[in-house]
Amino acid sequence: MEDRLSRVFAALADPTRRDMVARLAVADATVNELAEPYSVTVQAVSKHLKVLEDAGLVSRSREAQRRPVHLEAEVFDLMTKWIERYRREAEQRYRRLDAVLAELATEDDQQTRNEGEAS
Incomplete structure (x- = not known):
């Protein structure tokens, strides 16, 4: 799993590939359609798609003459x-920190009251 996950994150590290993924989330597209908004060659777009394909993020099919x-x-x-696993772990750490800070605040309030009574 880790190796596949590494390939996925590496593939998405490039902003052009992230943009392609975002566009493909809306609808399938051909290589030429994907290449339109970029000032790169169709071959460059094909290389980006190969990286996405190797990571398992995209697949290609054949519909008559189209290869969406x-x-x-x-x-x-x-x-x-x-991501969720690490989010939950971080959330647990924040809860523990909140508890420690609340305890410190309570101790600080108690100390302030004690000092006020002693005056």
Whole structure:
């Protein structure tokens, strides 16, 4: 799993590939359609797609003369599970920190009251 996850994150590290993934989330597209907004060659877009394909983020099919690229959204489940695990751990640490800070604040309030009574 870790190796696949590494490939997914590496593939998404490039802003052009992230943009392609975002566009494919809306609808399948051909290589030429994906290349339109960029000032790069179709070959460069094909290389980006190969990286996304190797990571399992996209697949290509054949519809008559068209070869649409399709986003494999299930891969995002893998990423989400990984991110969620660390989010929960971070949330638990923040809860413990909140408890410690609340305890310190209570002790500080008590000390302030004691000093006020002693005056």
